[in-house]
Amino acid sequence: MRPEDITALVSVGRPHIAPDGSFAVFATSRPDLAADRNVGQIWRVDLPDGQPRRLTRGVSDAHATVSPDGGRVAFVRSDDDGVAQIFVIPASGGEPVQATASRGGVGDYAWSPDGTRLAFTARVPEQGRYGTVEGRGAEAESPRRITGIRWHANGLGYIGDRPAHLFIIDAPDMDAEPFYTPAPSAAADGTSPTPKMTRVAADAVALTSGAASHHGVVFTADGAHLITVVDEIERDRRDLRTPLRAIAVDGSGSFEVLGREAGLSVDDVAVAGDGTVAVLASNPGPSGMDFIAPDVALYVLDGALTAGTPRRLTDPERLDLGEVGSHITPIGDDFLVQNRCRGRVELLRVTRAGEVATLVDGDVEVGGHAAAAERIVYSLATPTSLGELALVGEGRLTSFSAAVADKSVLVLPEEREITARDGYPVHGWIAVPPGEGPFPVILQIHGGPYASYGIHLFDETQVLVDAGYAVVYCNPRGSAGYGREHGRSIRGAMGTLDLVDVIDFLDAAIESDPRLDGARVGIQGGSYGGYLTAWTIAHDHRFAAAIVERGFLDPVSFQGTSDIGSFFGDEYVGTAAEDMARQSPMAVVDAVRTPTLVLHSELDYRCPLEQATRYYSALKRQGTEAEMLIFPGENHELTRSGRPRHRVERFEAVLEWWARYLPIR
Numbered sequence: 081m082r083p084e085d086i087t088a089l090v091s092v093g094r095p096h097i098a099p100d101g102s103f104a105v106f107a108t109s110r111p112d113l114a115a116d117r118n119v120g121q122i123w124r125v126d127l128p129d130g131q132p133r134r135l136t137r138g139v140s141d142a143h144a145t146v147s148p149d150g151g152r153v154a155f156v157r158s159d160d161d162g163v164a165q166i167f168v169i170p171a172s173g174g175e176p177v178q179a180t181a182s183r184g185g186v187g188d189y190a191w192s193p194d195g196t197r198l199a200f201t202a203r204v205p206e207q208g209r210y211g212t213v214e215g216r217g218a219e220a221e222s223p224r225r226i227t228g229i230r231w232h233a234n235g236l237g238y239i240g241d242r243p244a245h246l247f248i249i250d251a252p253d254m255d256a257e258p259f260y261t262p263a264p265s266a267a268a269d270g271t272s273p274t275p276k277m278t279r280v281a282a283d284a285v286a287l288t289s290g291a292a293s294h295h296g297v298v299f300t301a302d303g304a305h306l307i308t309v310v311d312e313i314e315r316d317r318r319d320l321r322t323p324l325r326a327i328a329v330d331g332s333g334s335f336e337v338l339g340r341e342a343g344l345s346v347d348d349v350a351v352a353g354d355g356t357v358a359v360l361a362s363n364p365g366p367s368g369m370d371f372i373a374p375d376v377a378l379y380v381l382d383g384a385l386t387a388g389t390p391r392r393l394t395d396p397e398r399l400d401l402g403e404v405g406s407h408i409t410p411i412g413d414d415f416l417v418q419n420r421c422r423g424r425v426e427l428l429r430v431t432r433a434g435e436v437a438t439l440v441d442g443d444v445e446v447g448g449h450a451a452a453a454e455r456i457v458y459s460l461a462t463p464t465s466l467g468e469l470a471l472v473g474e475g476r477l478t479s480f481s482a483a484v485a486d487k488s489v490l491v492l493p494e495e496r497e498i499t500a501r502d503g504y505p506v507h508g509w510i511a512v513p514p515g516e517g518p519f520p521v522i523l524q525i526h527g528g529p530y531a532s533y534g535i536h537l538f539d540e541t542q543v544l545v546d547a548g549y550a551v552v553y554c555n556p557r558g559s560a561g562y563g564r565e566h567g568r569s570i571r572g573a574m575g576t577l578d579l580v581d582v583i584d585f586l587d588a589a590i591e592s593d594p595r596l597d598g599a600r601v602g603i604q605g606g607s608y609g610g611y612l613t614a615w616t617i618a619h620d621h622r623f624a625a626a627i628v629e630r631g632f633l634d635p636v637s638f639q640g641t642s643d644i645g646s647f648f649g650d651e652y653v654g655t656a657a658e659d660m661a662r663q664s665p666m667a668v669v670d671a672v673r674t675p676t677l678v679l680h681s682e683l684d685y686r687c688p689l690e691q692a693t694r695y696y697s698a699l700k701r702q703g704t705e706a707e708m709l710i711f712p713g714e715n716h717e718l719t720r721s722g723r724p725r726h727r728v729e730r731f732e733a734v735l736e737w738w739a740r741y742l743p744i745r
Contacts (some may be wrong), residue, residue: 081488081542083731086111088487089539090480092459092467093120094407094448098150098171101453103127104693105135105144105153105171106469108480111724113407115139118721122155125173125469125477127455132469132478135173140557144169148195154179156186168252177252181280183212188296191251192329193303195300198333199287199329201294201308206241219243220306228313229260229646234686234716240313244293246306247310248329250282286513287327288334296348300385301355304329306366307337307385308344318646319368320345324359326385332381337385340368344390350408350415356432357381358408358415359390369647373530373567376402378417378430393434394426401562404531411451418446420561422507423534427458427472439472445536461536463492472636481537490537491545496554506563506581507556508533510589510596511545517595520624520742521549523586525612529558529578529652530567538717547735550596552589557583558608574663575615580613583620603743604734606630606679607687607721614695616663616675627734629679630716633665633691638652641688668699675705677737679730681714681722 093107104127109120122144125132135144140158142146147154158164163185167176170248171179180186180305184203191198207210209221224241233239241498262275287549300307305326311316322345324338337357338344344361351357359381364376375396375724381389393415394401400420413428416439419426427440427449440446440458447467457470465481484490495723500506513519532555541551555561557577558570570578603623605613610631616628616697634639635649636657642648649655653663661667676699680692692708699706711730715723720732 081266081484081490081539081546083543083686083728084113085484085487086539086727086731087113088483089466089537090483092447092469092478092480094405095450095457095459095469096145097127097450097452097455098146099148099452100150100456101127102150103130103146103171103229104406104450104457104461104469104477105146106457107142107144107155108467109142111727113724113728114560115702116723116725118724121155123167124153124173127457127477128471128474130477133173135169135260136176138176139224141167141190145189146192147191147251148193152195152251153481154189154191154198154251158185166200168606170254174254177256178280179203180247180284182247183286184210184242187329190252190297190299192248193301194250196568197329198251199246199249199297199299199306200284201244201246201297203242203244203286204286204295205383211239212662228315229318230313232642232685233643236424237683237685239293240291242313243291243481244290244295246287246294246297246308246327247284248287249280249284252281258282259718266495279530285328285331287331296346298349298351299329300326301351301353305385307349307351307357311347314626314646316366320364320371321344321368324349329705330698336385337381338390342390345371345374347402348407350410352409352410352415355415356375356410357385358410360406360408360417361390361527361536362396362402369651371647373564374402375564376400376406378408378415388487393430394436397564399428399436400563402560406448408446408551409449409456411454411456416449416451416456418449420532420625421562423509424534424561425534426523427456443535443550445534446685446688461534464490464537466537482539488542489540492552495540496585496589496592497587500580502580502583504557504581505576506554506556508552508585510553511541511551512593513545513550515595518597519548519554519595520600520602520738521550521583521586521590521596521598521739521745522742523601523623524551524553524605525582525603525609525616526553526555526559527605527607527609529570529574529608529612530560531608532561542736544738545736548618549738550740551585552596554582554584554585571652572655572659572663575612577611579616579619582616588592588681599713600742602625602626602738603674604629607716608632610687611665614672614676615668617676618665618668618671621673625676625677625737627677627679629735630681630684630687630718631665631678631691631695632687633664633695634744635660635664636666636685637690637694643685643688666695666698669695670702672699672702676707676740677733678706678708679733681711681713681716681718683713683715684718686716707737714717
C-alpha cells in the first residue's frame with residue numbers, strides 16, 4: 081500500500097436496522113485527497129441478501145437510524161465548518177429534509193418511540209463567544225475564568241463555555257411543502273429589510289440548562305423521559321464516576337437513575353422493549369480515578385428506573401467489553417455486546433441470567449451492531465478490509481475491500497507468540513515483504529497503553545511493508561484484550577515489563593525468521609507508543625533511527641497541559657517527584673543517541689505540543705540528531721481522521737526518514 085492508497089480505505093459506522101428486520105442502514109467514511117477531507121454517505125441494504133445502495137449523496141453524512149415506523153431514516157450531516165445537523169430522508173430514498181438548526185451542532189440523537197420527535201444534544205456557546213456576536217472574532221472575546229480542573233478536550237477545544245445540553249424537536253413532515261429562498265421586497269417606509277431564510281419547520285425545546293454537559297440520548301420505553309450521563313467539571317479533583325439522570329421530555333423535571341454513590345463510570349446506555357435499562361460501566365474505585373484496565377461490564381436495572389443497585393451480568397475478569405465504540409443492542413430479553421480478545425473483537429449475546437453466547441468470532445473486529453425481528457447486522461474489519469457490513473448467519477453484505485484490492489497488494493501479517501525472559505507469553509505479529517530478504521526491520525508500538533494492535537487492515541503497517549520493511553508489533557503487558565491483570569501490570573511501572581515484552585518479541589522474531597535483518601532495525605510509536613519509543617532508545621542503542629509521535633514524554637508538565645492530565649499520569653506513574661522521574665522519558669533524554677524524528681500536531685490536547693517541543697529541544701541541545709515535524713490544524717487523531725493530504729504528507733515524511741537512516745538495499 082502506498083500513502084495515497086488510503087483513499088481506498090472505507091470504514092463502516094454503527095449500523096441500524098428497520099423494526100421489522102427488512103433492511104439496514106449504515107454510514108461509510110473514507111479519506112478523499114481531492115476534497116482534503118473524510119467523505120461519507122448513508123447506505124441501505126435490504127435483508128437478507130440485497131445489494132447495498134447509497135441513500136444520500138452528501139459529503140459528510142453519518143450516524144443513520146431508522147424511525148420506529150420504518151418509513152424514514154435520520155442521519156447527521158456536517159457542513160464545511162464541521163457543524164452537524166440532523167436530516168431526515170424517506171427510507172426508500174429521496175431529498176433529505178433538515179430537522180435541526182443548532183448553532184453548536186448536533187452530537188448524539190435518538191428517535192422518540194412514537195417517531196414524532198427527535199431528541200439530541202448540542203453544545204450551547206456562551207453569549208459573546210464562538211460567533212454569537214456578529215463580527216467579533218475569537219481574539220476579541222473576553223478572558224475565560226477557569227475554576228475547575230478541566231477546561232479543554234482534544235478535537236474540541238474549550239469546554240466550560242459551551243456545555244452540551246439536551247433538546248427535543250418535532251420530526252419534519254416529509255410531505256410538507258419545501259422552504260424557498262425569500263425574495264427581497266421594499267417596505268412602505270422605503271427600507272429594504274433582508275428576509276430571513278427558513279430552514280427547519282420547528283424550534284427545538286431545551287430540556288436542560290446550566291454549566292453541566294450531557295452525553296447520550298436514550299428514550300425510556302414509554303417515551304416520557306430521556307436518560308443521559310451528566311458531566312460536571314470538578315472543582316478540585318477528578319472523579320470518573322458519572323451520574324445517570326432521567327429528564328422528562330415535557331420539561332416537568334428530572335430524577336437520578338444512578339448517582340455517584342453507585343460507583344460507576346457509564347460508557348453506554350440502552351433500553352429494552354420492556355423498559356429494562358442496561359448500561360456498560362466500570363468501577364473507578366473509591367478514589368473515582370482508577371481507570372487503568374477498567375472492569376467494564378454489562379449491568380441491568382431490574383424494574384423501575386429508580387430500582388437502585390444495578391445487577392452485573394458479565395465478569396470483567398473474563399470478558400473485556402471496553403473496546404472503543406463498544407455499545408449495547410437489546411434483542412428480545414437479551415443484549416448484544418462486543419468482547420475484545422487477543423487482537424480480535426467478538427460479538428456476544430448475553431441473557432439476563434448472565435449466560436453468554438458467542439455469535440461472531442474468528443479473524444474479525446466487530447465495530448457495531450443492531451438487531452430487530454431476530455436479525456442481527458454488524459460492521460466488521462478483517463485483515464483485508466477496514467470496514468464491511470454482515471448479517472449473522474448469512475455472511476457479508478458489502479465488498480468495500482475490493483477498492484483496496486484494486487489499488488494495493490496487501491501482505492497478511494503472521495501471528496506469533498513468544499516467551500519473554502521472565503517466562504511471560506507475548507502475543508503479536510510480523511508483516512514481511514514478499515521475497516527472501518533479509519529486510520530491515522521496524523518495531524511498531526501502539527498507543528494506550530490500555531489498547532491493542534488488532535487483526536484489521538492497518539495502513540501504518542502496509543505502507544511500511546510496501547516500502548520494503550519487515551514490521552514487528554505486539555501487545556505487551558499494559559495492553560488490552562488479555563485480561564485485567566495484563567493491563568494493570570505496568571501501573572506505577574511504565575517502561576519496565578512493557579519494555580521487556582517489546583524487546584523480547586523483537587529479538588525472538590529476528591532470531592526465528594531469516595527474512596528479518598537484525599543488524600538493521602528502527603523503532604516508532606505514537607501516543608503511549610511514543611512514550612515507549614522514547615524510553616526504549618534511552619536504554620537500548622541498537623536502533624538505526626526512531627520516530628517519536630504525539631508522545632507522552634514528560635509526566636510533570638502533562639499534568640497541567642493535557643485534557644486528561646488531571647488523572648492519566650497520576651494513575652499510571654504516580655504523583656511523587658521520584659516516581660515520575662523514574663518513569664519519564666524526559667528524565668533520561670540525555671542518554672539518547674539514536675537519530676530521532678519527532679512528529680506532532682499543533683492542536684493535540686491529549687499529548688500537548690509542549691511534550692514534543694521540550695523533548696526535541698533537549699535532543700538538539702545535547703547534540704543528538706533530531707528533526708521535528710508539526711502538522712497545523714491537526715489534533716491527536718491525525719493518523720486516523722486527519723486531513724487526507726496531511727496523512728499522506730506524514731507517510732511521506734516517515735518513509736523519507738527511514739530511507740535516510742534505514743535504507744532498503
